[in-house]
Amino acid sequence: MDLIQILKAISDENRIRILNILSHGDLCVCEIEKVLNINQSNASRHLNKLVSSEILKNYKNGLYVYYKINKDVLDKFSFISDLLNNEIIKLDKCGQDYEKLKKYKSKGMSCDSLKEWKNEEE
Numbered sequence: 001m002d003l004i005q006i007l008k009a010i011s012d013e014n015r016i017r018i019l020n021i022l023s024h025g026d027l028c029v030c031e032i033e034k035v036l037n038i039n040q041s042n043a044s045r046h047l048n049k050l051v052s053s054e055i056l057k058n059y060k061n062g063l064y065v066y067y068k069i070n071k072d073v074l075d076k077f078s079f080i081s082d083l084l085n086n087e088i089i090k091l092d093k094c095g096q097d098y099e100k101l102k103k104y105k106s107k108g109m110s111c112d113s114l115k116e117w118k119n120e121e122e
Contacts, residue, residue, distance in 0.1 A: 002053075006077060009053035013093070014038065014046045019069065020094040021101050022056065023084040026068040028111045035101050055080070064111050 009015060017036050021027060027035070033043045047067055050056040057070045074081045088094050 003077065005053045006055060006073065006080070009049050009055055010080070010083075012046065012049075014042065015050055016088055016091070017094055017097050018043075018046055018050065018067075019055070019084060020088045020091075021097055022067060022069050023088075024098070024101060026066045028061075028064040028066050030064065030111045030114055031104070031109075032067065034114050035097060035104060 010019065014036070018032060021032065021035055029040070029043055029047065032038075032047070033040055036043070038046075047056065047058070051058055051067075054070055055073050056067050058065050058067050060066075069084075074084075089098060
Protein backbone atom coordinates (compact mmCIF):
# COMPACT_ATOMS: atom_id res chain seq x y z
CA MET A 1 0.00 0.00 0.00
CA ASP A 2 1.54 3.20 -1.24
CA LEU A 3 0.21 6.53 0.07
CA ILE A 4 0.77 8.33 -3.24
CA GLN A 5 -1.08 5.60 -5.15
CA ILE A 6 -3.97 5.82 -2.66
CA LEU A 7 -4.18 9.60 -2.91
CA LYS A 8 -4.25 9.39 -6.70
CA ALA A 9 -6.96 6.73 -6.56
CA ILE A 10 -9.27 8.79 -4.35
CA SER A 11 -8.77 12.01 -6.32
CA ASP A 12 -11.69 11.33 -8.66
CA GLU A 13 -15.36 12.13 -8.02
CA ASN A 14 -16.65 8.78 -9.26
CA ARG A 15 -14.17 6.86 -7.12
CA ILE A 16 -15.19 8.96 -4.09
CA ARG A 17 -18.82 8.12 -4.88
CA ILE A 18 -17.96 4.41 -5.08
CA LEU A 19 -16.17 4.53 -1.72
CA ASN A 20 -19.14 6.37 -0.25
CA ILE A 21 -21.66 3.65 -1.10
CA LEU A 22 -19.24 0.81 -0.30
CA SER A 23 -18.72 2.29 3.16
CA HIS A 24 -22.25 0.97 3.84
CA GLY A 25 -21.50 -2.61 2.78
CA ASP A 26 -20.35 -4.84 -0.06
CA LEU A 27 -21.93 -4.34 -3.46
CA CYS A 28 -21.87 -6.10 -6.81
CA VAL A 29 -20.56 -4.16 -9.77
CA CYS A 30 -24.05 -4.07 -11.31
CA GLU A 31 -25.42 -2.55 -8.09
CA ILE A 32 -22.70 0.10 -8.13
CA GLU A 33 -23.55 0.93 -11.74
CA LYS A 34 -27.24 1.23 -10.89
CA VAL A 35 -26.90 3.32 -7.74
CA LEU A 36 -24.37 5.71 -9.28
CA ASN A 37 -26.04 5.70 -12.72
CA ILE A 38 -22.77 5.01 -14.53
CA ASN A 39 -22.11 2.53 -17.34
CA GLN A 40 -20.28 -0.77 -16.96
CA SER A 41 -17.01 0.32 -18.59
CA ASN A 42 -16.84 3.47 -16.47
CA ALA A 43 -17.56 1.53 -13.28
CA SER A 44 -15.00 -1.14 -14.14
CA ARG A 45 -12.29 1.41 -14.87
CA HIS A 46 -12.81 3.14 -11.53
CA LEU A 47 -13.13 -0.12 -9.60
CA ASN A 48 -9.90 -1.42 -11.16
CA LYS A 49 -8.07 1.74 -10.06
CA LEU A 50 -9.36 1.32 -6.48
CA VAL A 51 -8.46 -2.39 -6.41
CA SER A 52 -4.99 -1.68 -7.85
CA SER A 53 -4.35 0.84 -5.09
CA GLU A 54 -5.59 -1.80 -2.60
CA ILE A 55 -8.35 0.46 -1.23
CA LEU A 56 -10.88 -2.12 -2.39
CA LYS A 57 -10.95 -5.89 -2.50
CA ASN A 58 -13.23 -8.00 -4.64
CA TYR A 59 -14.62 -11.50 -4.49
CA LYS A 60 -16.83 -13.62 -6.68
CA ASN A 61 -20.16 -14.98 -5.49
CA GLY A 62 -21.87 -17.07 -8.15
CA LEU A 63 -22.17 -15.02 -11.32
CA TYR A 64 -21.35 -11.72 -9.67
CA VAL A 65 -18.22 -9.89 -8.54
CA TYR A 66 -18.61 -7.98 -5.28
CA TYR A 67 -16.47 -5.15 -3.98
CA LYS A 68 -15.68 -4.13 -0.43
CA ILE A 69 -13.42 -1.65 1.31
CA ASN A 70 -10.09 -3.10 2.40
CA LYS A 71 -10.06 -2.74 6.19
CA ASP A 72 -6.25 -3.04 6.24
CA VAL A 73 -6.00 0.22 4.30
CA LEU A 74 -8.37 1.91 6.74
CA ASP A 75 -6.22 0.70 9.63
CA LYS A 76 -3.01 1.91 8.02
CA PHE A 77 -4.35 5.25 6.73
CA SER A 78 -6.87 6.51 9.27
CA PHE A 79 -7.56 9.67 7.27
CA ILE A 80 -9.51 7.51 4.79
CA SER A 81 -11.85 6.42 7.58
CA ASP A 82 -12.25 10.06 8.56
CA LEU A 83 -13.14 10.96 4.99
CA LEU A 84 -15.64 8.10 4.70
CA ASN A 85 -17.25 8.65 8.08
CA ASN A 86 -17.30 12.44 8.28
CA GLU A 87 -16.62 14.30 5.05
CA ILE A 88 -17.69 12.47 1.90
CA ILE A 89 -21.38 12.30 2.82
CA LYS A 90 -21.40 16.11 3.00
CA LEU A 91 -20.93 16.25 -0.77
CA ASP A 92 -24.30 16.72 -2.50
CA LYS A 93 -23.79 13.95 -5.04
CA CYS A 94 -22.67 11.50 -2.33
CA GLY A 95 -25.71 12.34 -0.23
CA GLN A 96 -27.95 11.65 -3.22
CA ASP A 97 -26.12 8.37 -3.89
CA TYR A 98 -26.60 7.30 -0.28
CA GLU A 99 -30.33 8.04 -0.44
CA LYS A 100 -30.60 6.01 -3.64
CA LEU A 101 -28.65 3.16 -2.00
CA LYS A 102 -31.01 3.18 1.01
CA LYS A 103 -34.02 3.03 -1.32
CA TYR A 104 -32.42 0.16 -3.23
CA LYS A 105 -31.67 -1.79 -0.05
CA SER A 106 -35.06 -1.09 1.55
CA LYS A 107 -36.75 -2.74 -1.42
CA GLY A 108 -34.65 -5.87 -0.90
CA MET A 109 -33.12 -5.49 -4.32
CA SER A 110 -30.33 -7.66 -5.68
CA CYS A 111 -28.38 -8.07 -8.91
CA ASP A 112 -31.05 -10.43 -10.17
CA SER A 113 -33.85 -7.92 -9.63
CA LEU A 114 -32.17 -4.79 -11.00
CA LYS A 115 -34.22 -4.91 -14.21
CA GLU A 116 -37.42 -4.66 -12.19
CA TRP A 117 -36.09 -1.65 -10.28
CA LYS A 118 -35.12 0.07 -13.53
CA ASN A 119 -38.64 -0.40 -14.89
CA GLU A 120 -40.12 0.99 -11.67
CA GLU A 121 -38.10 4.18 -11.93
CA GLU A 122 -39.11 4.90 -15.53
